[in-house]
Amino acid sequence: MEESEILRLNVGGHIYTTTRSTLVRYPDSMLGVMFKGDIPSKVDQDGNFFIDRDGQMFRYILNFCRSGKLCLPQHFSDYDLLENEADFYQIQPLITSIISSRQQKDNMEAHYIDIVEVKTQNVFDYKDENISSDEYFTSTSVYGSILDLRTLPLGAVDRFLETRPGSNYGKLVINGRFTKIRMSEMLSSRGWIKENCDSSSSSNVTTDSVFMTQTLRETWKNGKKTGLQTMEESEILRLNVGGHIYTTTRSTLVRYPDSMLGVMFKGDIPSRVDQDGNFFIDRDGQMFRYILNFCRSGKLCLPQHFSDYDLLENEADFYQIEPLITSLTSSRQHAMKENLEVHYIEIVEVRTGTTATMPSKNSRVKTILLGRKEDLLSLPSTLVGEEAAERLECKNGSNYVELEIFGSNVRIQLADFLSNSGWVNENSDLSSSSSLTKGQDTSILCIEQSYRDRWKIYKQK
Known part of the structure; x- marks a missing residue:
């Protein structure tokens, strides 16, 4: 084999042209083993060497083989996917460069x-x-x-x-x-x-x-993974997913046999083809990239600021790949924790009266609100009083404030408002105490009842 030989590669549907010497620059890597002839290589219908991996990421892999340097765009964020691809190809200097680049970016603000x-x-x-x-x-x-x-x-x-x-x-x-x-x-x-x-x-x-x-x-x-993987000896297929063309192997699509893809490409149900002979799936083509990469590697790799979780969950639910659904749920929860913060409002209603008045409307009622100033300012003035905003604005030095309101049924009305605004009642409790007050002729039993509600909501940081 001549090292100057020009080769064409089909990587997940993306066509690349390079030389054999570039591909065997790192002889112990997957590419080195493949193109030295140590393991057999698959070719597509056009005679291109076929690799069932992410085609877009292969651009960075191939450029590293050409120059020995990792060159990424300024706002590159697909580190998880690139690390996953580098792990497959087992180019150790590339793996080291990716880790170093990611650490540098994480340290920059x-x-x-x-x-x-x-x-x-x-x-x-x-x-x-x-x-x-x-x-x-x-x-x-x-x-x-x-x-x-x-x-x-x-x-x-x-x-x-x-x-x-x-x-x-x-x-x-x-x-x-x-x-x-x-x-x-x-x-x-x-x-x-x-x-x-x-x-x-x-x-x-x-x-x-x-x-x-x-x-x-x-x-x-x-x-400011280890261990070489061998190519699957399986049929190469072309898919048209909502107008997006993908090239993969049947073994990749049937990796999860109980999924929709597994059932379709095992032949259990008939498959439709378009005018070019591609298998056609009438689903979102962009989201299928993440579905197919999960079938290839068993890992969910999303960009750093990925936000289309609703759409991807909908697609994963259609394809019924249970490990993907589980990974997606975990990823979404992790993203929510990073991008959201919890806000609390506590409502404490204190009723004070005698046995003759408790718990009637004649008892004295005081409601105390505790929470962030911004959250208390968002409450309607019809419930907290017209002067509440002015009283809150005067409280400087802390983001957490306390507001006292007098009047009956304030706690119930606030509960209705918060519930309709997306807040969730996390906890409610009731406590009471009594004391005996002596008068001139008789003793009066005074009772104090405290109702405490704790409301919670998640907001963007």
């Missing part, structure tokens, strides 16, 4: 700074009949994390810095011309990259003048 320059100009004065006055007022606001803003060489930064209690972000407000230009030059010299730039304009007509306002915005960014 993108920082952003927004520069907003607002120019206001009086372009026409009705009284003086002056047109196109060159005089204009310029104000520049710089938004970003407090730590990033304080690293800017602006002298007394805190003199311009505006922040909100409990927030890590703030803004600088600086008046004067050319501030945006100076800030842009400063960020560029410090390694920041301009990611976006846009402008808008508006006008305002008063009884005396016409004012033109131009807004310029710039966004700057600163970042």
